[in-house]
Amino acid sequence: MFRNLVAALLILAALVLQVGLVNRVSPRIAPDLVLLVVLSLAALRGAAVPGAVIGFCGGLAYDLLPPSDHALGQWALVMCVLGFLAGRAGGQLPLLVVMLCAVIAPGLAAGIGALLGDPGVTWSVLRTAWLWVGLCNLVFAPVVLWAVSALQPKRRARGSEFVTSYRRGTA
């Protein structure tokens, strides 16, 4: 329960940071924080179904995030599939899986956009944009994965609880 709450908060923070800071600082080529956070959460969870659920919810929130001009559900579909993959394979090598999915994701999103007839998706645009966004995601993937795993609540041993109560007692 607490784990899910933390995941939701992390995704919310990533959403707001993405449109409020990252895209405003560099509007053209920027890492996709939401994608990376969702993939990291799914990979660290290490199971397919929770990964897909995290991906779907995160993607839906990304679709609903206000400055949006695409069909609702595009990112939900992409992140659901990638969350499933990351959760399925992320148990052993989370970093490798997150990086792989982060590189695949822009192309997958563009493919769905092209299927829906998005006018901006041309092959030449895809070639440059996918390359640069993929590189950006690749660079930021270890950082985000580390941050997410550091913020993930751990089932602490009894000892730490004892120390806090001890401190509380002395204070």
Next chain:
Amino acid sequence: MRDTRRARLVIGVLLAAALILITVDHRAANGTLLAPVRDVASSVFGSVEGATATVTRPITGFFKTISNAPGAERAITALRKENAQLKSDLDAQRLNRDRVMKLDRMLGLAGLGRYRIVPAQVVARRASPGFEDAVEIDIGTGDGVRTDMTVLSGEGLVGRVVHAGPSTSTVVLLTDPALAAGARMEGGNELGVVNGLGEAGGNDNLIKFRMLDSSSPVQVGRRIVSFGSQGSAPYVPGVPIGVIERVDTTPGELTRTAYARPFADFSSIDVVGVVTEAPKRDPRDSVLPPVPKPAVSRQAKAVERPGLLPAPRPVETRQAETRETDRTVEQPAAAAPGANARPLESEPPRSGHEPREETRLAPSPTPERAAPREPGQAGDQRRQDRGA
């Protein structure tokens, strides 16, 4: 993997839900069916974004300062020079004030286009390269913003409102490939359509301008303004859009394509205005910024005049070729074809040729970086520029 049947079921349901959402939202015109959902999301996220914008503004400013640092030194010297010149200009103007006041009163009728504007602050931006380029502004239906209103900045057209929430609204920028606006060439009736290029627009956020009449003359350095929609619904007339920077001459095509540099600065967009009331009369070209150098307008007229002459076409194409070649060839060689074109022009040779050099150089010091011949090549050239 354990629990395979349940897993398959859950994933199947989730994928089906996503596909249904896509279908419903894509099918329904203007997203009427899912508008309440978007409304709720926009009010929830909008308030959070508004709050974070106040926090992140110093950070954004810091990054902007760092990225501007190399040019700052040059800018300071240029500004000092300009300041000195402005001071002397101001002294001269003090003498002319009485005369100016009379003239001003006389010209007041013709003044700038009377748009009624609600100012707004950009709180969030989303830019998926190539697919969408949109910003969120901090005013909504409560401030009189409705869907399909024109958005402009102090420099020119910015975009249009696609969704107006209760307290925030979404604006699609002019650089978004999905956006198309009617446009008109300055000082004429040549019409065309402006399209965003997205990622293909390069660092200068170029936009595409397609002339509906392929025989009409297009020159580099001419400005375009919005033509205005019926009932001024998405676009009000007369808003400055940009300066034409490159013309593509493809013989045999029905439309003629030019690339324009927008007046508005899309790399750092901050304060915008939503036009809540269109002007009663089309302001035509009156809202365009004053021509930076008098030579430019003289050149525009000078080139326009041969367009009225019986045999304008050779001059026209020759100029386009000149521009094509001198982008790659060095400066002195570029003067030679221009000299060939001189006898055809009715103007004295200097006014036809000399200012063109200025207009070509004035908008950008390196036109080859701005010209996206092919979006794929643009990326290569950008990399070369950075290396040089």
